[in-house]
Amino acid sequence: MKNVPGKVLATSVVAAAVLAPSVVQADEMEVEVTTIVVDDDGVLKSVDYDEVVNELLDGERDGLYSYIMEHDMVGIGVNDDTIVDFDAYIDVLVSSDSSDEDILQQMIEDGEYLFTEEEEASVTPWNGENLAPHDIQGAGHFSPYEGEEVNNVKGVVTHNLDQGYFPKGFYIQSLEEDGDIGTSEGLFVVSDKEIEPGTVVSVSGMVEERKPDLPDYMSTETQMTTTQVAATEVMEMSTGADVPEPVTLAEDRPQPDEIDNDELTSFDPEEDAIDYYESMEGMRVDFNNPTISSPIDYSEVAMLPEGADVPETKAGGARLTEDDKNPERIIVDLDGYVDNDSYPATVGDTMDGSITGIVDYDFGNFQVLATEAPPELNQQDYQPGATELTRDSGKLNVATYNIENFTPEDAGQKANRIAESIADNMKQPDVIGLVEVQDNTGNEDDGTVSGEESAQTLIDAIEAAGGPTYEYSEIPPVDNAEGGEPGGNIRVGFLYNPDRVSLKDGAEKGGSEEAVAYENGDLTLNPGRVAPNSDALQGSRIPLAAEFTFQGEDVVVVLNHFNSKSGDDPLFGLEQPPERGSEEQRHAIAEEVNGFVDGILEDDPDANVVVMGDLNDFQFSKTLDILKGDDLTNMIDTLPEDEQYTYNFTGNSQVLDHILVNNDLAGSTTADILNINSDFSVAEDRASDHDPVLAQIDFGFDGWSAEEVVTYMKENLDIGYKAGDSEDSVTQDLILPNEGFDGTTISWSSSNEDVVTADGIVTRPETGTGDEVVTLTATITNGAEVQTEEVTLTIPEEAPAVDISEARALDGGMQAKVQGEITAINGSNYYIEDDTAGIVVYDENGNIDAEVGDVIEVQGATGAYYGQEQITVAYADSVMIAEADADALEPATVTGADIGEDTEAELVTLENVEITEAREYGEFTAVDGEGNTFIVDNEFTDVPVEVGDTLDSITGVVVYTFEEYKVAPRVESDLQ
Incomplete structure (x- = not known):
């Protein structure tokens, strides 16, 4: 048997023989065997020949030798720069009497049976490991x-x-x-x-x-x-390999019921949820028949797999408790499969089928990135309800409501939703503590601190929704010193119904840095700020105390917005148990407020005190224990456990908003949480991210007589008019109240049911037929007491259609009828354009069923949403498809200098474009062929470009976001 350098390694028999030297002298050239090349499952790997020789001479068989024996040898590396085909070499060797060296030399000189340059380039050194x-x-x-x-x-x-x-x-x-x-x-x-x-x-x-x-x-x-x-x-x-079957969560691998039980000192996927999900990171998983545990946010929905054992909410979600953080929740990223603004996921909805995806981690949670479209939602019959705390002439109703960074810019759909929830669901509380009222210019950092215009926006909307005309009281914060969005200056403030309560006279309103006290049975400032200069409150909202008088009884209400949980460790984080550093400040604030309440009750043990607001902590937290002290009772604790939640964070329904009363009032106080927001998505008309909390205090007063109640309701009869309407011009449906205090009922009749029905449905006279005058009669009944009140309304004839440029010029709140072709759709926003201009049509209630390319006729209220002109469509009969699938509208060819108000909402094309800069949030700066700069936005789709890319053209719709005009491509083909 010949002693062949490559063949020596082919079998264990030859490998045991004495190896030939790796360098041999042939007749005309030196031949040095340097590497052995093997096929490692399709990847060419080389091993050092001398290392193999040394290993075998040392008697080792577990390293390079084993690796080579487990794979096919395909080449012999010679002289560092040439690889001879191993099979060809063996064929020649077997049929030739020449020496090994001569054969190698001849093959090299002939250039036959050598690896090509491309094959040689594909060979990589083996690093001694076969890794999976x-x-x-x-x-x-x-x-x-x-x-x-x-x-x-x-x-x-x-x-x-x-x-x-x-x-x-x-x-x-x-x-x-x-x-x-x-x-x-x-x-x-x-x-x-x-x-x-x-x-x-x-x-x-x-x-x-x-x-x-x-x-x-x-x-x-x-x-x-x-x-x-x-x-x-x-x-x-x-290619063509089978993709591994997914692991079925909760079935193939049961879910642990604790996040971690050993401070991460051991790795135990069967006991610790944090280890459980880590052990499947990057793997395909699925889970069956899920229940929705959160509304959609950033395309993510929390879900519970079938059979998950969690403390349930009344809606069917997962309720956070002191002992259960619900690690069974699975955050599912549905990006690319559903639209964040229109997906109607409600807590408690279910799916028949499986969610399939990949386990990853983001924003403090393990999550499943969906790789397939989710099953269809089974939407339960669960709707936002109304409080059972009925309007009672002898009882005081108070509420706290976080209205999520509310500004005058929210006039329209958000203001209307909040207003309707106050007028209808909450039944018009006497005192409402508003949380997160921004200043009059929103997040524009211009030194403005007053929030009076923000509050007035909401007051007007409540009145239009059929509620009372509230008054507002606040003390502005110090500019940019009390937390929240920079420039927004969020604060707390009171709405109160002056027909029911009054701010007690005798004390002036305090200043931003004046501290209120309680002396001789009254507040020294009304309203006044609690401990505004305390170290405990630096960088956070200052509590606001106000003294109200209700039927001769004084009540001090302290409204709060404690510092947020921002900066706390996530539940699924590297620190176990999680550190909640933010609670130290909440503890200190709670001590300040508790001390203030102590002072009130020391001065007047019979005082009535209500403490409420967004406390950013749980009912079982140390913060609430400190706040309660020996003086207060948290009314949240009196509610059924499955109703105890006001907020949803990544699928955990939890209490952040509270109402507490002094202990002497607790027995005569009834609380209610209205879960009208936290269970619902934007598509389901949530008004805020928090639920309102209400309390009714029974001071033991005798209620009004039937005559007094009916007379009051007659004198304060509130019809709800939509934006821009009044009794002199009714263009939209009316909100007609049907109940009042103490069980009073209100029924309606109309002098012309063809124009205004007894339910408030309005049908305007046709264009050219003239206006109609209609009388509505309200019959107000309480027991045997009956009174009537007439309201005379003018209903103008239908307005003629106008072009879009004319509609854009109308004042906000005006009704307009326009027709245009849809050029883009983003959730509930439809971009339409005619020959004169473009505008956004906001579909407030999901009434538009149309596609890009359809020509639609819409009638609605004009206005601006964060500076972008739009028409809000509220009713299905305000929409008509004039032409389905019309000829595609040709975009106007413009330059970057043209991108602005004059082209807002229009479809445009810019030519010879270079991407020059990457901005935040997936946006880019670009320059057109004439050197004009403009912004490329991802309003409709992610923009697949990089800095330095050049494009023949970019087509997109001109949008206005974050105070800048931008061009937003709709699909990838808009970039050429």
């Missing part, structure tokens, strides 16, 4: 290879990712599992490549632990990480 995703992941939260370069990590591609805050890349799973549930079989690969799922790849690169890409104001210090390989090389080895 489970090796890179390891049984823990950090990879054992973190910070190391790895080669030849093989797996099958399961999904490509290019969205949101995630890096671009793809997921792979191991070709063979290791049988260890602690080591995930999945892995994320950072790469610009998009590879067909089912492709087997070999990946080389740096192993990293990726923190979430959070906004600047959020810390990543205690956020978990995602193990990934930043690829330097990706080789596609084969």
Whole structure:
């Protein structure tokens, strides 16, 4: 048997023989065998020949030798720069009497049976490891290879990712599992490549632990990480492989009922949910027949797998308790499958079928990135309800309501929704503590601190919704000193119904830095701020105390908005149990407010005190224990447990908003939480992200007589007019009240049912027929007492249609009828255009069923939403499709200098474009062929460009967001 350098390694028999020297002298040239090349499942790998020889001479068989024996040898590396085909070499060797060296020399000289340059370039050194995703992941939260370069990590591609805050890349799973549930079989690969799922790849690169890409104001210090390989090389080895079947959560692997029970000192996926999800990071998973546990937000919905054992809310969601943080919740990212603004997910809705996706981590939570469209929602018959605290002439109704950064810009749909919830669902409380009222210019940082115009916007909307004309009292904050959105100056303030209560006379309103006290049975300032100069309240909202008089009884109400939980460790974070650093300030604020209440009750033990607001902490928290002290009772604790929630955070329904009363009042106070927002999505008309909390205090007064009640209701009869309407001009349906205090009923009749029905439905006279005058008669009944009141209304004839440019010039709140072709749709916003201009049509109640290219005729109220002109359509009969699938509207060719108010909402094209700068939130700065700068926005779709790209043209709709005009491409083909 010949002693052949390559053949020696072909079998264990030959390998045991004495090896020939690696350098031999042939007749005309020196031949040095330097490497052996093997086929490692489609990837060519080279091993050092001398190292193999040394290993065998040392008697070792577990390293290079074993690796070579497990794979097919395909080449012999000679003289460092030439690779001879191994099979060809063996064929010649077997049929020739020449020496090994002569054969190698001849093959090199002839140039036959040598690797091509391309084949040689594909050969990579073997690093001594055959790695799979489970090796890179390891049984823990950090990879054992973190910070190391790895080669030849093989797996099958399961999904490509290019969205949101995630890096671009793809997921792979191991070709063979290791049988260890602690080591995930999945892995994320950072790469610009998009590879067909089912492709087997070999990946080389740096192993990293990726923190979430959070906004600047959020810390990543205690956020978990995602193990990934930043690829330097990706080789596609084969296609058509089966993608691994998903692991079925809660079935294949039961869910732990604790997030962590050992402070992360051990890794136990069967006991700790934080380890459970980590052990499947990057893997395909599914879960069956889920229940919705949160409204949609940023395309994410929290869900509960079938059979999840959680403390339930009345809606069927998961309720956060002191002992249960509900780790069974699964955050599902539905990006690309549903629209955030129109997806009607309501807590308690269900799905028949499975959610399938990949486990990853972002914003403090493990989540499932959906890789398939979700099953259809089974929407339960669950609607926002009204309080059972009926209007009673002898009882005081108070409420606290966080209205989420409310400004005059919210006039329209948001103001109307909040107003309707106050007028109808909350039944018009006597005193409402508003939380998160911004100043008159919103987040414009211009030194404005007053919020009077913001409040008036809401007061007008409440009146239009059929509610009373409230009055408002506040003390402006110090500019940019009390938290919230920069420039917004959020504060707390009181709405009160002057027909029912009054601010007690005798004390002046306090200033922003004046501290109120309680002396001789009254507040020294009314209203006044509690401890505005205390260190405890620095950077946070200052509590506001006001003294109201109700039928001769004085009540001090202290309204609060404690500092937020911003900066606290996430439930699923590197610190276990999570540190809640923000609660230290809440404890200090609670001590200040408790001390203030102590002072009131020391001065007057018979005083009536209500403390309420958004306290940003739970009913079982230390903050509430401090606040209650020995003086107060939290009325939240008196409610059924499944009703105890005012807010939903990532699927955990929880209490943040509270009403407390002094202990002597507790027995005569009844509370109610109206879950009209936190269970519902934007598409389901939520008015805010918080639910209002109400309390009714029974002072033991005798109610009014039937005659007094009916007379009061007659004198204060409030008809609700839509925006821009009054009794002199009614163009839209009316809101007609049907109940009042003490069980009073109100019925209506009309002098002309064809124009205004007894239910308030308005049908305007046709154009050219003239206006109509209609009399509505209200019959007000309480027992045997009956009185009537007439209201005379003018209903103008239908307005003739106007072109869009004329509609844009109308004052806000005016009715307009326009016709235009739909050029783009974003949720409830329809961009339409005619020959004169473009405008946004806001579909307030989901009445428009039309597509891009349809010509629609709409009638609605004009106005501006954050500076962008729009028409709000509120009723189905205000929409008509004039022409379906019309000829595509040709975009106007413009320059960057033309992008502005004159082209707002129009479809335009800009030519010879270069992308010059990446901005925040997926936007770019660009320059057109004439050197004009403009902004490319991602209002409708992510923009697949990079800095330096040049384009023949960009087509898009001109939008106005964040005080800038931008061009928003609708689809990828808008970029040429």
